[in-house]
Amino acid sequence: MDLSLLIIQALNGVQLGLLLFLVASGLTLVFGILDFVNLAHGSLYMLGAFLCASLTFVFGNFVLAVLVALPLTGVIGFLVERFVARPLYARDHLDHVLGTFGLILVLDTLAHLIWGPAGIAVPLPEWLQGQVALSETLVIPSFRLVIIGAGLSAAAGLFWLVNYTRLGMLIRAGASNRTMVSALGIDIQTLFALVFALGAMLAGLAGMLIAPITEASIGMGNNIIITAFVVIIVGGIGSMKGAFIGALLIGLIDTLGRSFLDDLFKVFMSSDAAETSAPAVSAMLIYIIMALVLSLRPQGLFPPRTR
Template structure:
Protein backbone atom coordinates (compact mmCIF):
# COMPACT_ATOMS: atom_id res chain seq x y z
CA UNK A 1 0.00 0.00 0.00
CA UNK A 2 1.18 3.44 -0.95
CA UNK A 3 1.87 5.41 2.25
CA UNK A 4 1.85 8.83 0.59
CA UNK A 5 -1.55 8.13 -0.89
CA UNK A 6 -2.82 6.99 2.49
CA UNK A 7 -1.68 10.24 4.14
CA UNK A 8 -3.31 12.30 1.43
CA UNK A 9 -6.54 10.34 1.66
CA UNK A 10 -6.54 10.81 5.42
CA UNK A 11 -6.18 14.56 4.90
CA UNK A 12 -9.05 14.46 2.41
CA UNK A 13 -11.10 12.56 4.95
CA UNK A 14 -10.24 15.14 7.58
CA UNK A 15 -11.30 17.92 5.25
CA UNK A 16 -14.66 16.25 4.62
CA UNK A 17 -14.97 15.71 8.35
CA UNK A 18 -14.41 19.43 9.00
CA UNK A 19 -17.13 20.40 6.54
CA UNK A 20 -19.45 17.87 8.12
CA UNK A 21 -18.65 19.28 11.55
CA UNK A 22 -19.48 22.83 10.46
CA UNK A 23 -22.89 21.58 9.33
CA UNK A 24 -23.42 19.19 12.22
CA UNK A 25 -22.52 21.77 14.86
CA UNK A 26 -25.42 23.96 13.71
CA UNK A 27 -27.74 20.96 13.77
CA UNK A 28 -26.46 20.09 17.24
CA UNK A 29 -27.18 23.61 18.49
CA UNK A 30 -30.70 23.72 17.09
CA UNK A 31 -31.53 20.14 18.00
CA UNK A 32 -29.89 20.19 21.39
CA UNK A 33 -31.44 23.45 22.48
CA UNK A 34 -34.66 23.91 20.53
CA UNK A 35 -35.35 20.19 19.96
CA UNK A 36 -35.80 21.11 16.30
CA UNK A 37 -35.11 18.85 13.31
CA UNK A 38 -34.06 21.31 10.65
CA UNK A 39 -33.67 19.92 7.14
CA UNK A 40 -33.49 23.50 5.83
CA UNK A 41 -30.00 23.68 7.29
CA UNK A 42 -29.03 22.39 3.84
CA UNK A 43 -30.50 25.55 2.33
CA UNK A 44 -28.43 27.80 4.58
CA UNK A 45 -25.35 25.94 3.37
CA UNK A 46 -26.40 26.67 -0.20
CA UNK A 47 -27.38 30.28 0.53
CA UNK A 48 -23.96 30.87 2.11
CA UNK A 49 -22.22 29.52 -0.98
CA UNK A 50 -24.30 31.64 -3.38
CA UNK A 51 -23.98 34.88 -1.40
CA UNK A 52 -20.24 34.30 -1.14
CA UNK A 53 -20.02 33.64 -4.89
CA UNK A 54 -21.83 36.87 -5.70
CA UNK A 55 -19.72 38.88 -3.27
CA UNK A 56 -16.52 37.31 -4.55
CA UNK A 57 -17.33 38.63 -8.01
CA UNK A 58 -18.51 41.98 -6.66
CA UNK A 59 -15.43 42.61 -4.54
CA UNK A 60 -12.97 40.71 -6.68
CA UNK A 61 -11.72 38.75 -3.71
CA UNK A 62 -12.79 35.42 -2.25
CA UNK A 63 -11.61 36.43 1.20
CA UNK A 64 -13.80 39.55 1.22
CA UNK A 65 -16.59 37.42 -0.17
CA UNK A 66 -16.43 35.09 2.81
CA UNK A 67 -16.04 37.87 5.37
CA UNK A 68 -19.06 39.75 4.08
CA UNK A 69 -21.18 36.69 3.36
CA UNK A 70 -20.92 35.29 6.89
CA UNK A 71 -23.02 38.00 8.62
CA UNK A 72 -25.44 38.04 5.69
CA UNK A 73 -26.05 34.31 6.00
CA UNK A 74 -26.54 34.82 9.72
CA UNK A 75 -29.14 37.45 8.88
CA UNK A 76 -30.96 35.04 6.58
CA UNK A 77 -30.97 32.49 9.39
CA UNK A 78 -32.25 35.08 11.87
CA UNK A 79 -35.07 36.07 9.52
CA UNK A 80 -35.93 32.43 8.90
CA UNK A 81 -36.17 31.75 12.62
CA UNK A 82 -38.37 34.80 13.19
CA UNK A 83 -40.60 34.08 10.21
CA UNK A 84 -41.15 30.34 10.26
CA UNK A 85 -38.99 28.25 12.53
CA UNK A 86 -40.17 29.68 15.85
CA UNK A 87 -43.69 28.49 15.17
CA UNK A 88 -42.39 24.94 15.01
CA UNK A 89 -40.87 24.62 18.49
CA UNK A 90 -44.12 23.44 20.04
CA UNK A 91 -44.74 20.93 17.25
CA UNK A 92 -43.61 17.32 16.86
CA UNK A 93 -40.67 16.09 14.80
CA UNK A 94 -42.86 15.03 11.89
CA UNK A 95 -44.04 18.63 11.51
CA UNK A 96 -40.42 19.83 11.70
CA UNK A 97 -39.36 17.46 8.92
CA UNK A 98 -42.25 18.43 6.65
CA UNK A 99 -42.10 22.19 7.20
CA UNK A 100 -38.34 22.39 6.77
CA UNK A 101 -38.60 20.14 3.70
CA UNK A 102 -41.01 22.77 2.35
CA UNK A 103 -38.42 25.43 3.16
CA UNK A 104 -35.85 23.54 1.10
CA UNK A 105 -38.18 23.68 -1.91
CA UNK A 106 -38.68 27.41 -1.33
CA UNK A 107 -34.96 28.18 -0.97
CA UNK A 108 -33.99 26.05 -3.97
CA UNK A 109 -36.48 27.85 -6.18
CA UNK A 110 -35.51 31.28 -4.85
CA UNK A 111 -31.86 30.47 -5.59
CA UNK A 112 -32.94 29.43 -9.08
CA UNK A 113 -34.75 32.77 -9.51
CA UNK A 114 -31.90 34.88 -8.17
CA UNK A 115 -28.79 33.10 -9.38
CA UNK A 116 -30.09 31.09 -12.33
CA UNK A 117 -30.19 27.36 -12.99
CA UNK A 118 -26.46 26.99 -13.63
CA UNK A 119 -24.00 26.57 -10.81
CA UNK A 120 -21.48 29.33 -10.12
CA UNK A 121 -17.80 28.45 -9.94
CA UNK A 122 -15.97 30.51 -7.34
CA UNK A 123 -12.40 31.52 -8.27
CA UNK A 124 -9.71 31.30 -5.60
CA UNK A 125 -7.08 33.99 -5.12
CA UNK A 126 -3.58 33.03 -6.22
CA UNK A 127 -2.14 32.46 -2.76
CA UNK A 128 -4.82 29.85 -1.99
CA UNK A 129 -4.89 28.17 -5.36
CA UNK A 130 -1.56 26.37 -5.29
CA UNK A 131 -0.26 23.29 -3.57
CA UNK A 132 2.05 22.86 -0.62
CA UNK A 133 4.54 20.11 0.08
CA UNK A 134 3.85 18.99 3.64
CA UNK A 135 6.61 16.40 3.77
CA UNK A 136 8.75 14.61 1.24
CA UNK A 137 6.43 13.59 -1.59
CA UNK A 138 3.22 14.62 0.17
CA UNK A 139 1.73 17.41 -1.89
CA UNK A 140 -1.63 18.78 -0.83
CA UNK A 141 -3.78 21.62 -2.23
CA UNK A 142 -3.31 24.77 -0.15
CA UNK A 143 -7.01 25.55 -0.02
CA UNK A 144 -7.96 22.14 1.37
CA UNK A 145 -5.34 22.65 4.06
CA UNK A 146 -6.89 26.06 4.80
CA UNK A 147 -10.26 24.34 5.21
CA UNK A 148 -8.80 21.89 7.71
CA UNK A 149 -6.93 24.51 9.74
CA UNK A 150 -9.78 27.03 9.56
CA UNK A 151 -12.31 24.40 10.55
CA UNK A 152 -10.24 23.31 13.52
CA UNK A 153 -9.98 26.94 14.63
CA UNK A 154 -13.75 27.32 14.35
CA UNK A 155 -14.23 24.11 16.33
CA UNK A 156 -11.89 25.46 19.03
CA UNK A 157 -13.70 28.78 19.05
CA UNK A 158 -17.06 27.03 19.34
CA UNK A 159 -15.74 24.96 22.23
CA UNK A 160 -14.62 28.13 24.00
CA UNK A 161 -17.93 29.84 23.25
CA UNK A 162 -20.08 27.02 24.56
CA UNK A 163 -17.98 26.23 27.62
CA UNK A 164 -16.45 29.52 28.72
CA UNK A 165 -18.77 32.41 27.87
CA UNK A 166 -22.02 33.72 29.24
CA UNK A 167 -23.80 33.01 25.96
CA UNK A 168 -22.45 29.47 26.03
CA UNK A 169 -23.66 29.06 29.57
CA UNK A 170 -27.14 30.15 28.52
CA UNK A 171 -26.99 27.77 25.56
CA UNK A 172 -26.11 24.86 27.82
CA UNK A 173 -28.70 25.91 30.35
CA UNK A 174 -31.31 26.22 27.62
CA UNK A 175 -30.46 22.74 26.43
CA UNK A 176 -30.99 21.15 29.82
CA UNK A 177 -34.02 23.14 31.00
CA UNK A 178 -35.63 25.67 28.77
CA UNK A 179 -38.45 26.63 31.12
CA UNK A 180 -36.10 27.24 34.03
CA UNK A 181 -33.88 29.51 31.94
CA UNK A 182 -36.79 31.68 30.90
CA UNK A 183 -38.09 31.70 34.47
CA UNK A 184 -34.76 33.18 35.53
CA UNK A 185 -35.47 36.18 33.33
CA UNK A 186 -33.54 35.23 30.22
CA UNK A 187 -35.20 36.23 26.96
CA UNK A 188 -35.40 32.71 25.55
CA UNK A 189 -36.91 33.89 22.24
CA UNK A 190 -33.92 36.08 21.46
CA UNK A 191 -31.54 33.37 22.64
CA UNK A 192 -33.12 30.86 20.26
CA UNK A 193 -32.98 33.30 17.36
CA UNK A 194 -29.31 34.01 18.06
CA UNK A 195 -28.45 30.34 18.32
CA UNK A 196 -30.26 29.63 15.07
CA UNK A 197 -28.40 32.48 13.37
CA UNK A 198 -25.12 31.10 14.71
CA UNK A 199 -25.99 27.71 13.22
CA UNK A 200 -26.79 29.43 9.93
CA UNK A 201 -23.38 31.15 9.93
CA UNK A 202 -21.63 27.82 10.50
CA UNK A 203 -23.62 26.11 7.73
CA UNK A 204 -23.00 29.05 5.44
CA UNK A 205 -19.28 28.90 6.17
CA UNK A 206 -19.24 25.24 5.16
CA UNK A 207 -20.98 26.15 1.91
CA UNK A 208 -18.52 28.97 1.24
CA UNK A 209 -15.55 26.70 1.83
CA UNK A 210 -16.79 23.99 -0.51
CA UNK A 211 -17.89 26.41 -3.27
CA UNK A 212 -14.38 26.92 -4.77
CA UNK A 213 -13.86 23.13 -4.87
CA UNK A 214 -17.18 22.11 -6.39
CA UNK A 215 -19.30 25.18 -7.13
CA UNK A 216 -22.30 26.98 -5.71
CA UNK A 217 -25.30 25.12 -7.12
CA UNK A 218 -28.98 24.57 -6.45
CA UNK A 219 -29.68 21.71 -4.10
CA UNK A 220 -25.98 21.38 -3.25
CA UNK A 221 -26.84 20.84 0.39
CA UNK A 222 -29.54 18.24 -0.06
CA UNK A 223 -27.13 15.34 -0.09
CA UNK A 224 -24.60 16.43 2.52
CA UNK A 225 -27.30 17.41 5.02
CA UNK A 226 -28.28 13.77 5.26
CA UNK A 227 -24.68 12.87 6.03
CA UNK A 228 -24.62 15.64 8.63
CA UNK A 229 -27.67 14.08 10.27
CA UNK A 230 -25.87 10.75 10.28
CA UNK A 231 -23.02 12.54 12.05
CA UNK A 232 -25.13 13.96 14.86
CA UNK A 233 -26.91 10.65 15.38
CA UNK A 234 -23.70 8.65 15.47
CA UNK A 235 -22.13 11.25 17.75
CA UNK A 236 -25.11 11.48 20.07
CA UNK A 237 -27.70 14.17 19.49
CA UNK A 238 -27.05 17.39 21.37
CA UNK A 239 -23.37 16.76 22.06
CA UNK A 240 -20.93 19.18 20.44
CA UNK A 241 -17.96 16.97 21.30
CA UNK A 242 -19.83 13.98 19.85
CA UNK A 243 -20.61 15.92 16.68
CA UNK A 244 -16.94 16.79 16.23
CA UNK A 245 -15.61 13.28 16.84
CA UNK A 246 -18.32 11.65 14.72
CA UNK A 247 -17.74 14.15 11.91
CA UNK A 248 -14.04 13.25 11.79
CA UNK A 249 -14.86 9.54 12.03
CA UNK A 250 -17.41 9.67 9.23
CA UNK A 251 -15.28 11.92 7.05
CA UNK A 252 -12.40 9.45 7.34
CA UNK A 253 -14.52 6.30 6.95
CA UNK A 254 -16.29 7.66 3.89
CA UNK A 255 -13.12 8.84 2.17
CA UNK A 256 -10.97 5.83 3.04
CA UNK A 257 -13.84 3.47 2.24
CA UNK A 258 -14.18 4.85 -1.24
CA UNK A 259 -10.46 4.50 -1.91
CA UNK A 260 -9.58 1.23 -0.20
CA UNK A 261 -12.64 -1.05 -0.03
CA UNK A 262 -11.93 -2.04 -3.59
CA UNK A 263 -8.51 -3.45 -2.65
CA UNK A 264 -9.84 -4.97 0.54
CA UNK A 265 -12.54 -6.87 -1.32
CA UNK A 266 -10.15 -8.04 -4.01
CA UNK A 267 -8.14 -9.73 -1.30
CA UNK A 268 -11.07 -11.90 -0.22
CA UNK A 269 -13.13 -12.40 -3.38
CA UNK A 270 -12.80 -12.54 -7.14
CA UNK A 271 -11.87 -9.32 -8.93
CA UNK A 272 -15.19 -9.29 -10.81
CA UNK A 273 -17.24 -9.69 -7.63
CA UNK A 274 -15.18 -7.00 -5.88
CA UNK A 275 -15.73 -4.68 -8.82
CA UNK A 276 -19.51 -4.85 -8.33
CA UNK A 277 -19.66 -4.99 -4.55
CA UNK A 278 -17.08 -2.36 -3.64
CA UNK A 279 -18.80 0.80 -4.92
CA UNK A 280 -22.10 -0.26 -3.35
CA UNK A 281 -20.59 -1.02 0.03
CA UNK A 282 -18.38 2.06 0.15
CA UNK A 283 -21.35 4.32 -0.63
CA UNK A 284 -23.41 2.59 2.04
CA UNK A 285 -20.64 2.42 4.63
CA UNK A 286 -21.65 5.40 6.77
CA UNK A 287 -25.29 4.32 6.78
CA UNK A 288 -24.26 0.84 7.85
CA UNK A 289 -22.21 2.44 10.61
CA UNK A 290 -25.22 4.46 11.69
CA UNK A 291 -27.48 1.42 11.73
CA UNK A 292 -24.96 -0.50 13.81
CA UNK A 293 -24.52 2.37 16.26
CA UNK A 294 -28.27 2.88 16.64
CA UNK A 295 -28.79 -0.82 17.16
CA UNK A 296 -26.19 -1.28 19.87
CA UNK A 297 -25.91 2.24 21.32
CA UNK A 298 -29.14 4.09 20.50
CA UNK A 299 -27.99 7.19 22.37
CA UNK A 300 -24.98 7.57 20.06
CA UNK A 301 -21.26 7.09 20.64
CA UNK A 302 -20.61 10.24 22.67
CA UNK A 303 -23.95 11.35 24.16
CA UNK A 304 -24.14 14.63 26.09
CA UNK A 305 -23.74 14.30 29.84
CA UNK A 306 -26.72 16.47 30.71
CA UNK A 307 -30.32 15.20 30.46
Protein backbone atom coordinates in the same frame (compact mmCIF):
# COMPACT_ATOMS: atom_id res chain seq x y z
CA MET B 1 -1.75 1.08 -1.84
CA ASP B 2 1.15 3.35 -0.95
CA LEU B 3 1.66 5.46 2.11
CA SER B 4 1.56 8.92 0.56
CA LEU B 5 -1.80 8.15 -1.09
CA LEU B 6 -3.08 6.97 2.26
CA ILE B 7 -1.96 10.20 3.92
CA ILE B 8 -3.53 12.33 1.20
CA GLN B 9 -6.82 10.46 1.43
CA ALA B 10 -6.73 10.68 5.22
CA LEU B 11 -6.29 14.46 4.93
CA ASN B 12 -9.22 14.56 2.51
CA GLY B 13 -11.22 12.57 5.04
CA VAL B 14 -10.35 15.02 7.81
CA GLN B 15 -11.34 17.89 5.52
CA LEU B 16 -14.72 16.31 4.77
CA GLY B 17 -15.14 15.54 8.45
CA LEU B 18 -14.53 19.15 9.45
CA LEU B 19 -17.01 20.43 6.88
CA LEU B 20 -19.53 17.91 8.16
CA PHE B 21 -18.84 19.13 11.68
CA LEU B 22 -19.63 22.71 10.69
CA VAL B 23 -23.00 21.61 9.31
CA ALA B 24 -23.74 19.08 12.04
CA SER B 25 -22.77 21.38 14.92
CA GLY B 26 -25.46 23.88 13.92
CA LEU B 27 -28.03 21.10 13.61
CA THR B 28 -27.16 19.59 16.95
CA LEU B 29 -27.01 23.03 18.64
CA VAL B 30 -30.47 23.95 17.35
CA PHE B 31 -31.88 20.56 18.22
CA GLY B 32 -30.23 20.38 21.63
CA ILE B 33 -31.42 23.78 22.75
CA LEU B 34 -34.56 24.47 20.78
CA ASP B 35 -35.75 20.87 20.34
CA PHE B 36 -36.31 21.83 16.72
CA VAL B 37 -35.57 19.69 13.66
CA ASN B 38 -34.38 21.90 10.82
CA LEU B 39 -34.34 20.04 7.51
CA ALA B 40 -33.61 23.34 5.76
CA HIS B 41 -30.23 23.56 7.47
CA GLY B 42 -28.68 22.26 4.25
CA SER B 43 -30.25 25.15 2.33
CA LEU B 44 -28.34 27.57 4.56
CA TYR B 45 -25.16 25.74 3.54
CA MET B 46 -26.17 26.21 -0.10
CA LEU B 47 -27.03 29.91 0.40
CA GLY B 48 -23.64 30.44 2.05
CA ALA B 49 -21.94 29.02 -1.03
CA PHE B 50 -23.98 31.12 -3.48
CA LEU B 51 -23.62 34.36 -1.48
CA CYS B 52 -19.88 33.78 -1.30
CA ALA B 53 -19.75 33.11 -5.06
CA SER B 54 -21.61 36.33 -5.93
CA LEU B 55 -19.64 38.44 -3.49
CA THR B 56 -16.36 37.04 -4.79
CA PHE B 57 -17.27 38.44 -8.19
CA VAL B 58 -18.38 41.77 -6.69
CA PHE B 59 -15.29 42.31 -4.53
CA GLY B 60 -12.85 40.33 -6.60
CA ASN B 61 -11.59 38.90 -3.34
CA PHE B 62 -12.54 35.53 -1.90
CA VAL B 63 -11.56 36.26 1.71
CA LEU B 64 -13.47 39.54 1.81
CA ALA B 65 -16.47 37.75 0.27
CA VAL B 66 -16.42 35.15 3.04
CA LEU B 67 -16.21 37.85 5.72
CA VAL B 68 -19.27 39.63 4.29
CA ALA B 69 -21.25 36.49 3.44
CA LEU B 70 -20.93 35.09 6.97
CA PRO B 71 -23.05 37.75 8.73
CA LEU B 72 -25.47 37.65 5.78
CA THR B 73 -26.17 33.93 6.30
CA GLY B 74 -26.52 34.74 10.00
CA VAL B 75 -29.24 37.26 9.11
CA ILE B 76 -30.98 34.68 6.90
CA GLY B 77 -30.87 32.23 9.80
CA PHE B 78 -32.32 34.90 12.06
CA LEU B 79 -35.22 35.48 9.64
CA VAL B 80 -35.86 31.75 9.24
CA GLU B 81 -36.04 31.44 13.02
CA ARG B 82 -38.43 34.36 13.35
CA PHE B 83 -40.89 33.42 10.60
CA VAL B 84 -40.71 29.64 10.22
CA ALA B 85 -39.13 28.02 13.25
CA ARG B 86 -40.64 30.09 16.06
CA PRO B 87 -44.30 29.39 15.24
CA LEU B 88 -43.43 25.66 15.13
CA TYR B 89 -41.58 25.27 18.45
CA ALA B 90 -44.73 24.25 20.29
CA ARG B 91 -45.62 21.65 17.62
CA ASP B 92 -44.37 18.10 17.26
CA HIS B 93 -41.39 16.99 15.18
CA LEU B 94 -43.60 15.96 12.28
CA ASP B 95 -44.67 19.58 11.80
CA HIS B 96 -41.06 20.78 12.08
CA VAL B 97 -40.06 18.35 9.35
CA LEU B 98 -42.92 19.21 7.00
CA GLY B 99 -42.62 22.96 7.54
CA THR B 100 -38.89 23.03 6.93
CA PHE B 101 -39.29 20.67 3.96
CA GLY B 102 -41.54 23.36 2.46
CA LEU B 103 -38.85 25.91 3.27
CA ILE B 104 -36.25 23.85 1.38
CA LEU B 105 -38.41 23.89 -1.75
CA VAL B 106 -38.82 27.66 -1.39
CA LEU B 107 -35.14 28.41 -0.77
CA ASP B 108 -33.90 26.04 -3.49
CA THR B 109 -36.28 27.56 -6.03
CA LEU B 110 -35.34 31.09 -4.99
CA ALA B 111 -31.68 30.17 -5.49
CA HIS B 112 -32.62 28.78 -8.90
CA LEU B 113 -34.41 32.05 -9.77
CA ILE B 114 -31.56 34.27 -8.59
CA TRP B 115 -28.48 32.32 -9.66
CA GLY B 116 -29.81 30.19 -12.52
CA PRO B 117 -29.83 26.42 -12.93
CA ALA B 118 -26.10 25.90 -13.50
CA GLY B 119 -23.56 25.85 -10.71
CA ILE B 120 -21.23 28.80 -10.13
CA ALA B 121 -17.51 28.20 -9.81
CA VAL B 122 -15.70 30.34 -7.26
CA PRO B 123 -12.23 31.52 -8.27
CA LEU B 124 -9.57 31.45 -5.59
CA PRO B 125 -6.97 34.18 -5.11
CA GLU B 126 -3.55 33.25 -6.45
CA TRP B 127 -1.91 32.73 -3.07
CA LEU B 128 -4.47 29.99 -2.30
CA GLN B 129 -4.13 28.20 -5.64
CA GLY B 130 -0.71 26.70 -5.04
CA GLN B 131 0.29 23.38 -3.63
CA VAL B 132 2.21 22.53 -0.54
CA ALA B 133 4.83 19.79 -0.62
CA LEU B 134 4.76 17.93 2.67
CA SER B 135 7.49 15.58 1.48
CA GLU B 136 9.01 14.60 -1.86
CA THR B 137 6.08 12.46 -2.93
CA LEU B 138 3.39 14.20 -0.93
CA VAL B 139 1.82 17.30 -2.48
CA ILE B 140 -1.56 18.70 -1.49
CA PRO B 141 -3.40 21.85 -2.62
CA SER B 142 -2.88 24.64 -0.11
CA PHE B 143 -6.59 25.49 -0.11
CA ARG B 144 -7.35 22.10 1.36
CA LEU B 145 -5.04 22.94 4.23
CA VAL B 146 -6.91 26.26 4.59
CA ILE B 147 -10.19 24.35 4.86
CA ILE B 148 -8.73 22.09 7.53
CA GLY B 149 -7.33 25.10 9.39
CA ALA B 150 -10.58 27.06 9.15
CA GLY B 151 -12.63 24.05 10.21
CA LEU B 152 -10.40 23.42 13.23
CA SER B 153 -10.47 27.10 14.21
CA ALA B 154 -14.25 27.22 13.92
CA ALA B 155 -14.53 24.08 16.04
CA ALA B 156 -12.14 25.53 18.65
CA GLY B 157 -14.01 28.84 18.66
CA LEU B 158 -17.30 27.03 19.13
CA PHE B 159 -15.95 24.98 22.05
CA TRP B 160 -14.65 28.18 23.63
CA LEU B 161 -17.96 29.97 23.05
CA VAL B 162 -20.08 27.19 24.51
CA ASN B 163 -17.83 26.32 27.46
CA TYR B 164 -16.15 29.57 28.54
CA THR B 165 -18.42 32.53 27.77
CA ARG B 166 -21.55 33.95 29.35
CA LEU B 167 -23.50 33.32 26.14
CA GLY B 168 -22.26 29.73 26.13
CA MET B 169 -23.35 29.34 29.73
CA LEU B 170 -26.84 30.50 28.81
CA ILE B 171 -26.85 28.15 25.83
CA ARG B 172 -25.92 25.19 28.02
CA ALA B 173 -28.42 26.24 30.66
CA GLY B 174 -31.13 26.61 28.01
CA ALA B 175 -30.35 23.12 26.75
CA SER B 176 -30.80 21.51 30.14
CA ASN B 177 -33.73 23.51 31.48
CA ARG B 178 -35.46 26.03 29.30
CA THR B 179 -38.13 27.07 31.79
CA MET B 180 -35.64 27.74 34.55
CA VAL B 181 -33.51 29.95 32.31
CA SER B 182 -36.45 32.13 31.33
CA ALA B 183 -37.65 32.22 34.95
CA LEU B 184 -34.27 33.71 35.85
CA GLY B 185 -35.03 36.65 33.60
CA ILE B 186 -33.13 35.66 30.48
CA ASP B 187 -34.75 36.67 27.19
CA ILE B 188 -35.04 33.14 25.89
CA GLN B 189 -36.50 34.16 22.50
CA THR B 190 -33.48 36.30 21.66
CA LEU B 191 -31.18 33.55 22.88
CA PHE B 192 -32.94 31.06 20.59
CA ALA B 193 -32.69 33.43 17.64
CA LEU B 194 -28.97 33.90 18.30
CA VAL B 195 -28.40 30.15 18.47
CA PHE B 196 -30.26 29.69 15.21
CA ALA B 197 -28.26 32.45 13.51
CA LEU B 198 -25.03 30.93 14.83
CA GLY B 199 -25.99 27.54 13.39
CA ALA B 200 -26.80 29.19 10.06
CA MET B 201 -23.40 30.89 9.99
CA LEU B 202 -21.59 27.64 10.69
CA ALA B 203 -23.46 25.87 7.87
CA GLY B 204 -22.89 28.88 5.61
CA LEU B 205 -19.17 28.80 6.37
CA ALA B 206 -19.01 25.15 5.34
CA GLY B 207 -20.72 26.06 2.06
CA MET B 208 -18.28 28.92 1.46
CA LEU B 209 -15.26 26.70 2.09
CA ILE B 210 -16.43 23.94 -0.26
CA ALA B 211 -17.63 26.27 -3.04
CA PRO B 212 -14.15 26.85 -4.60
CA ILE B 213 -13.68 23.07 -4.87
CA THR B 214 -17.10 21.84 -6.01
CA GLU B 215 -18.76 25.13 -7.09
CA ALA B 216 -22.02 26.43 -5.64
CA SER B 217 -25.02 24.50 -6.98
CA ILE B 218 -28.74 24.05 -6.37
CA GLY B 219 -29.49 21.15 -4.07
CA MET B 220 -25.91 20.86 -2.79
CA GLY B 221 -27.32 21.20 0.72
CA ASN B 222 -29.76 18.34 0.30
CA ASN B 223 -26.94 15.82 -0.07
CA ILE B 224 -24.87 16.97 2.88
CA ILE B 225 -27.82 17.32 5.26
CA ILE B 226 -28.46 13.57 5.35
CA THR B 227 -24.78 12.86 5.98
CA ALA B 228 -24.93 15.47 8.76
CA PHE B 229 -27.92 13.57 10.18
CA VAL B 230 -25.86 10.38 10.13
CA VAL B 231 -23.10 12.26 11.96
CA ILE B 232 -25.32 13.48 14.78
CA ILE B 233 -27.12 10.14 15.04
CA VAL B 234 -23.78 8.40 15.44
CA GLY B 235 -22.44 11.08 17.79
CA GLY B 236 -25.61 11.48 19.86
CA ILE B 237 -28.15 14.19 19.03
CA GLY B 238 -27.53 17.38 21.02
CA SER B 239 -23.91 16.60 21.87
CA MET B 240 -21.22 18.93 20.50
CA LYS B 241 -18.44 16.47 21.32
CA GLY B 242 -20.43 13.72 19.61
CA ALA B 243 -20.87 15.89 16.53
CA PHE B 244 -17.10 16.53 16.34
CA ILE B 245 -15.99 12.94 16.78
CA GLY B 246 -18.86 11.61 14.68
CA ALA B 247 -18.05 14.03 11.86
CA LEU B 248 -14.37 13.06 11.72
CA LEU B 249 -15.29 9.39 11.92
CA ILE B 250 -17.83 9.59 9.11
CA GLY B 251 -15.58 11.83 6.99
CA LEU B 252 -12.65 9.43 7.28
CA ILE B 253 -14.68 6.25 6.79
CA ASP B 254 -16.45 7.63 3.74
CA THR B 255 -13.30 8.94 2.05
CA LEU B 256 -11.07 5.98 2.87
CA GLY B 257 -13.86 3.51 1.99
CA ARG B 258 -14.25 5.04 -1.45
CA SER B 259 -10.49 4.94 -2.13
CA PHE B 260 -9.34 1.71 -0.58
CA LEU B 261 -12.29 -0.66 -0.24
CA ASP B 262 -11.61 -2.31 -3.60
CA ASP B 263 -8.00 -3.01 -2.57
CA LEU B 264 -9.23 -4.44 0.70
CA PHE B 265 -11.80 -6.62 -1.06
CA LYS B 266 -9.18 -7.96 -3.48
CA VAL B 267 -7.48 -9.61 -0.53
CA PHE B 268 -10.28 -12.11 -0.11
CA MET B 269 -12.17 -12.15 -3.42
CA SER B 270 -11.44 -12.14 -7.11
CA SER B 271 -10.37 -8.87 -8.65
CA ASP B 272 -13.54 -8.71 -10.80
CA ALA B 273 -15.87 -9.27 -7.88
CA ALA B 274 -14.03 -6.63 -5.88
CA GLU B 275 -14.27 -4.09 -8.71
CA THR B 276 -18.04 -4.49 -8.93
CA SER B 277 -18.93 -4.81 -5.26
CA ALA B 278 -16.60 -2.20 -3.77
CA PRO B 279 -18.38 0.90 -5.17
CA ALA B 280 -21.76 -0.42 -3.99
CA VAL B 281 -20.52 -1.24 -0.51
CA SER B 282 -18.57 2.00 -0.11
CA ALA B 283 -21.69 3.97 -1.11
CA MET B 284 -23.53 2.30 1.77
CA LEU B 285 -20.64 2.21 4.23
CA ILE B 286 -21.53 5.16 6.47
CA TYR B 287 -25.15 4.01 6.72
CA ILE B 288 -24.01 0.53 7.71
CA ILE B 289 -21.78 2.12 10.37
CA MET B 290 -24.79 4.12 11.54
CA ALA B 291 -26.92 0.98 11.80
CA LEU B 292 -24.16 -0.79 13.73
CA VAL B 293 -23.76 2.07 16.21
CA LEU B 294 -27.51 2.25 16.68
CA SER B 295 -27.94 -1.42 17.32
CA LEU B 296 -25.24 -1.25 20.01
CA ARG B 297 -26.04 2.21 21.41
CA PRO B 298 -29.46 3.56 20.32
CA GLN B 299 -28.66 6.96 21.84
CA GLY B 300 -25.44 7.43 19.87
CA LEU B 301 -21.83 7.31 21.01
CA PHE B 302 -21.90 10.42 23.22
CA PRO B 303 -25.47 11.14 24.29
CA PRO B 304 -25.72 14.48 26.11
CA ARG B 305 -26.03 13.98 29.85
CA THR B 306 -28.96 16.32 30.36
CA ARG B 307 -32.40 16.12 28.65
